[in-house]
Amino acid sequence: MSNDGPVEHGYPHLTTVRESITALYRRLSYDGVRMFEASVAPVDVAFCDTDDLHLGTQRVARELVRHYRLPDARFIVGFREMRHAANVELAAGPEYFVELNDRFRTHRRDIGAALAHEVMHVYLHRLGLSFPGTRENEILTDTAATYLGAGWLLLDAFREDGASSQKLGYLTPEEFGYVLAKRALLFGEDPSVWFTSAQAYTAYTKGMVRARQDGQQPPLTAAGWAGRRRYARDRRHGAQGQTEVPYAFTPDGGGLRVSFPCPTCHQRIRVPVKGRVRARCALCRTVLECDT
Numbered sequence: 460m461s462n463d464g465p466v467e468h469g470y471p472h473l474t475t476v477r478e479s480i481t482a483l484y485r486r487l488s489y490d491g492v493r494m495f496e497a498s499v500a501p502v503d504v505a506f507c508d509t510d511d512l513h514l515g516t517q518r519v520a521r522e523l524v525r526h527y528r529l530p531d532a533r534f535i536v537g538f539r540e541m542r543h544a545a546n547v548e549l550a551a552g553p554e555y556f557v558e559l560n561d562r563f564r565t566h567r568r569d570i571g572a573a574l575a576h577e578v579m580h581v582y583l584h585r586l587g588l589s590f591p592g593t594r595e596n597e598i599l600t601d602t603a604a605t606y607l608g609a610g611w612l613l614l615d616a617f618r619e620d621g622a623s624s625q626k627l628g629y630l631t632p633e634e635f636g637y638v639l640a641k642r643a644l645l646f647g648e649d650p651s652v653w654f655t656s657a658q659a660y661t662a663y664t665k666g667m668v669r670a671r672q673d674g675q676q677p678p679l680t681a682a683g684w685a686g687r688r689r690y691a692r693d694r695r696h697g698a699q700g701q702t703e704v705p706y707a708f709t710p711d712g713g714g715l716r717v718s719f720p721c722p723t724c725h726q727r728i729r730v731p732v733k734g735r736v737r738a739r740c741a742l743c744r745t746v747l748e749c750d751t
Contacts (some may be wrong), residue, residue, distance in 0.1 A: 466619055466626050468633060470669065472598050475590070476634055477725040479602035480641065484724045484742045486588045492743070496646050498608035499526050501653050504571035512538075512564060519571050520557070523578040526609055532581060536574075538564055544627050547577040549584045568655075572616040572627050575609040576600060597629040605630075605638040611650045614639060614659045632658065636666020644670060645723065673722040676705050678730075680748040687750075694732060694751075708732070717751055 484492060503522045506515050513536070520534040531553045540561050548556040557577050563570050579600050583589060588603075590596045604610040613628045614635035626632065639650050640663065654660045675681045677690035694708065694715070706719040715732040724743035730736050732751045739746050 466617070466624050467631050469631055470634055470637070472630060472634055473637070475595055475598045476602050476630065476638060477720070479590075479599040480606060480638070481725045481742070482588060482590075482599065483603055483606060484726070486586055489742070489744050492607075494528070495526075495607040498611060498642075498648065498650065499523065499571075499575070504612065506567040506570050508567060510567065512567070515567065516559070516570055516574075520574050520578065523571070523574050523609060527578055527582045527607070529578070529582060529585070532578075534574075534578070545573040545577045547580050549580060552581075552585075555581055566625075569612075569616040569625075569627065572612040575604050575612045576628060579604040579607075579609070594629065601628045601630045601635070602638050605635060606642050608642070610635060611639055611653055614662060615654050615656050617659050617662065618656050619658050632662035633665045633669070636663040637669050638666070639663055640667035640670035641673075641723075643667070644674075673720075676719070676722070678706060678717055678719060678736075678749045678751045679722070680735075680750050682750075721745055721747070 499522065504519050506519060516536045517534070520536055524532050524534065533554045534557050535554060536557045536559060538559050538561050541558065543560065545557060545559045557574070559570065559573055563573060583600060583603060588599070590599045601610060601613065604613065614632060616625060616627045617632045618625050628635065630638070642648060643650060651660055651663055654663070675683060675686070677686045682690070689704070690706065693704065706717050708715045708717050711731060716729050717732050718727045718729045720726070721728055721740040721743060723745040724740060726740060726742045728738055728740055728747070730738050730749060730751060734751060736749045736751050737746060738749055
């Protein structure tokens with residue numbers, strides 16, 4: 460939790476974010492991801508200063524349990540002084556103990572954001588889905604919470620001005636915006652109408668620009684002129700292993716195959732280099748128009 464400290468911006472964790480989206484599709488399948496078509500509604504996690512602290516927190520926790528489809532999970536929530544926003548004890552269940560930073564006693568509207576992250580820890584624990592390394596696993600948790608419909612709360616908790624700042628989670632604001640945009644493009648959703656933070660809206664719009672770029676890379680037909688020109692040059696030379704471009708060519712008998720990441724789930728797709736090709740991602744079922 461960044462509290463009146465510097466807030467990191469940009470896309471330093473983008474590779475891990477994309478790997479997290481791929482891992483979600485592999486573990487949940489296409490149908491499993493589609494079960495989260497509806498995001499958490501603001502009214503269901505609203506928290507007023509007049510609400511009882513503990514009863515209100517339990518209510519929000521139950522709503523997130525319902526959203527993540529953890530029917531037998533019960534959360535016992537307490538507050539204490541701590542460095543991080545929150546902490547959850549991952550055990551066999553069905554009871555889980557969550558501690559929230561004392562700051563939330565007076566910043567109650569952000570309790571839903573903190574719980575969105577911690578309840579997702581339990582969801583991933585039950586799925587058996589994790590990444591090696593604490594930081595990578597936390598990025599997975601933020602990405603999963605956002606892609607599955609609750610992480611807009613984490614972005615909305617971001618506020619920054621000349622005198623103070625607050626950010627929850629391990630992703631940068633723009634990375635939260637990117638994952639939200641990926642979800643919005645998938646489900647035709649507009650989460651920006653739920654933001655109470657102007658800085659969250661700005662981060663979301665920047666993330667949307669980056670997310671749209673995923674679908675505008677060669678060999679996709681939506682690629683721009685400059686990308687298509689470089690792709691044609693690389694194709695002539697059979698360029699391989701270039702880290703600055705998303706595609707790679709490999710020999711295929713007397714011809715070539717090109718591999719590139721699916722713009723939806725980021726699993727790599729391999730198709731023959733033979734002009735116009737329609738490809739279908741086996742993981743997320745996205746149909747892609749390509750000019751190879």
